[in-house]
Amino acid sequence: MSEPDALRHPARTRSFTRRGGRMLKQSHQDAWERYAEALVLDVPRPRGADGSTGVDPAYRIDPGQVFGRSAPLVVEIGSGSGDALVHAATRRPDWDFLALEVWRPGIGHAMAKMGGPLPNVRFLEADAALALQSLLPPGSAHEVWTFFPDPWPKQRHHKRRLVSSDFAATVAALVPSGGLWRLATDWGAYARHMRQVLDAHPAWELASTGRAPLRPVTRFERRGTEAGREIVDLAYRRA
Numbered sequence: 001m002s003e004p005d006a007l008r009h010p011a012r013t014r015s016f017t018r019r020g021g022r023m024l025k026q027s028h029q030d031a032w033e034r035y036a037e038a039l040v041l042d043v044p045r046p047r048g049a050d051g052s053t054g055v056d057p058a059y060r061i062d063p064g065q066v067f068g069r070s071a072p073l074v075v076e077i078g079s080g081s082g083d084a085l086v087h088a089a090t091r092r093p094d095w096d097f098l099a100l101e102v103w104r105p106g107i108g109h110a111m112a113k114m115g116g117p118l119p120n121v122r123f124l125e126a127d128a129a130l131a132l133q134s135l136l137p138p139g140s141a142h143e144v145w146t147f148f149p150d151p152w153p154k155q156r157h158h159k160r161r162l163v164s165s166d167f168a169a170t171v172a173a174l175v176p177s178g179g180l181w182r183l184a185t186d187w188g189a190y191a192r193h194m195r196q197v198l199d200a201h202p203a204w205e206l207a208s209t210g211r212a213p214l215r216p217v218t219r220f221e222r223r224g225t226e227a228g229r230e231i232v233d234l235a236y237r238r239a
């Protein structure tokens with residue numbers, strides 16, 4: 001690939017802002033310093049304004065090499081402070097978990113929750129919508145999880161929502177036939193949007209609206225429930 005292509009820098013997704021900064025609480029910073037070398041993937045970044053959340057589109061990873069074994073891979077998109085990730089990775093040591101998150105304090109927080117580096121977890125500090133277009137081999141994920149993506153409830157912000165037809169195609173390429181994309185949200189309008197997008201997408205068919213088996217109650221679920229919102233779980237199967 002020629003130099004200009006390798007450094008191609010596609011526009012970043014608008015599903016997140018950098019508001020709130022990148023400052024880590026001391027205990028999360030300590031965990032970051034202890035575990036980042038082992039657990040955070042060091043990937044080549046494109047040059048440019050959004051280089052810190054981009055991944056060179058020419059770069060590929062081999063999950064077998066990253067985890068040093070062959071095991072079912074869960075890709076979690078927007079792992080936040082790692083509640084679902086740490087819960088699931090602890091209960092399924094026979095599965096591997098790759099968490100993509102743009103918010104470094106969340107990654108530090110997740111590491112602090114682990115109480116030691118979990119060998120079946122890796123983090124990538126990156127915009128998932130961009131990175132997943134090229135990073136992983138097709139069909140390499142057993143499941144993909146997107147729990148409580150930022151709802152962007154205002155009409156003028158709907159275009160920032162992570163779940164879109166384009167993103168559905170990106171995720172479809174990661175999952176083999178029969179594999180699952182699990183989603184959860186506490187925003188009825190976003191749940192309807194997810195249904196509309198994925199029901200209309202030829203790669204996906206609705207498999208379940210039951211609670212995802214490894215999804216714990218998190219801050220976002222509690223906040224939604226306390227505000228009187230219904231929690232919606234969706235599992236779509238790769239057709």
Ligand SMILES: C[S@@+](CC[C@H](N)C(=O)[O-])C[C@H]1O[C@@H](n2cnc3c(N)ncnc32)[C@H](O)[C@@H]1O
Nearest residue numbers: 015016078079080101102103127128147148150
């Ligand atoms: C509302 S939080 C939910 C976190 C977590 N899934 C949970 O249930 O606790 C959404 C997370 O998605 C992350 N996020 C948003 N857009 C993203 C993107 N394009 N790539 C990776 N992470 C993203 C945000 O930084 C945030 O931490």
